[in-house]
Amino acid sequence: MNLEIPDGLGDLLRDFTVAVLRDRPPDIYDFAVGYFTKVRENRRPKSVPMYVIVDDDDDAAEPDKDNFKPKCQRLNRYGRRQSVSAERYDPEEDESDDEQKTVHSKTDEQRERLTEAVSGILLFRSLELEQMQDVLDAMFETVVNVGDYVIRQGDDGDNFYVIDSGKYDVYVNINGEQKKVHTFEEKGSFGELALLYNMPRSASVVAVTKGSLWAMDRNSFRRIVLKSAFKKRKMYEELLENVPILKSLEHYERSNLADALMSKTFKDGECIIRQGDEADGMFFLEKGVIKVSIINPDGVEEELGKHQKGKYFGELALIENQPRSANVYATSDVKVAFLERESFERLLGPCLDIMKRNSDMYKQYAEQYPLKSRCD
Missing domain, CATH: 2.60.120.10 (Jelly Rolls)
Incomplete structure (x- = not known):
């Protein structure tokens, strides 16, 4: 059968993770029942992902952009990856400053192409102008050839990717058989779920044609996207708490509003x-x-x-x-x-x-x- 990943599934799971981290319920199962019941009642729209748990290891260090290859090409294709120990990430406790910014130099032509490529990415929707500049600085270009695996199902997440050019097929291993579930052509992004959820890659992405990708390492992704989203939500929640007409909303409903x-x-x-x-x-x-x-x-x-x-x-x-x-x-x-x-x-x-x-x-x-x- 042709397995399709439902639209909105990633957003739904990310928002639930945020709610668990924020409310720290004593019984996660009872909390899940109440949470998804409210989601169904409110039929909430898609929102920008908030802070969640991500992993951190030595592989997340700044890559060598000149000799970069997708991680799956650097591995023994028959070797089994060892589990990576992860640490809990709390953006409220993250005191990193601008000195930790990752900057990859780019030509004017590269920066122009990158700006165009990221313009429609939902993950960056809530970022301020300064934070978008951080995104442009942190991303680096890599070229792939026909048949190259950009990411391989089961690997640890290292980078988030934005497509600059090319065609890419997405495969999921179902009962030992590779099933194609999606195709990206000339635009799109992928690879964020493994970074957001501290989980292995849930699918493989293979280049169908020669193409160009923009990549952002895990640490930069966490610092720019997750921490900025957390700060945005906190700021808007404080703003909405002082709006008299919203006093009738429950805390959960006000949080949903802040996300939107x-x-x-x-x-x-x-x-x-x-x-x-x-x-x-x-x-x-x-x-x-x-x-x-x-x-x-x-x-x-x-x-x-x-x-x-x-x-x-x-x-x-x-x-x-x-x-x-x-x-x-x-x-x-x-x-x-x-x-x-x-x-x-x-x-x-x-x-x-x-x-x-x-x-x-x-x-x-x-x-x-x-x-x-x-x-x-």
Whole structure:
């Protein structure tokens, strides 16, 4: 049979691992029942992976990029790998600093190709600009030929890979028979599960054509991706705890919401929401000051008020399924946490009644003064 890995399985298992590490339940089986029951009820969206346990050994040292070959090619193909002793990784206790950064020099052309290759990788979605620069610095290029095993099922995880070019087949050993379960062509990433879960490689990846890959060693992956994701979740949980409408959410639901948020920045004077635009999500004000205004029938823009950290906006259009009814500008350098429409609908059901009451002012004003113009 053709075994397909279900979409979302990796995210589901990663999130469960995070919940176990955070709550440290006395009975993991009872905790699992409650956890997955809530997941089913909330039908939570995919989220950026949070901190989990990964392993650490001497093989994770900085590779020689000039003589690099995928680890499976450096092993005796008939020899049995010995188990590697792993240590528990807690990002809250990780005090590593910038001096431990791994930097592989690159030409301008290589850096441009790498930037393009990582642009759509979900794992990097929550990273800030500075952290993305760390990702670019830490990755190194390796070329593979037809038939090369990039990773081999059962090996220990050493690197995370992003495809720059080429075609790659994914195989899983089922009852002694190799079954092809997926094909990557010219884009994609793989190898993160073994690093995230302190487990052997769960599949083999073989080059079908000559190609180029970008690799990141385990230590850099852990420091940049896991620690940054943990810090992001902690920061957003603290932000959301101070939002009055979210008091009705359970801690677990608030954590799910924190996972779904994305950071966005706006410069002083920039229009964040345009009156009349289709709503794509809502915003939580993380830093800075915003101004809310609306265009009256005479084409004059009237200010409704200003807001600072802890306020939220943009929810009315989502609740009413209508275009934006007001303009929102940054009146200083502003940083917001953005929640997409799909995540809003799945995660904020318990808060909708409160949001509707708080949004009456905007709705009544919009009905009194129909839309005539938009901000530039």
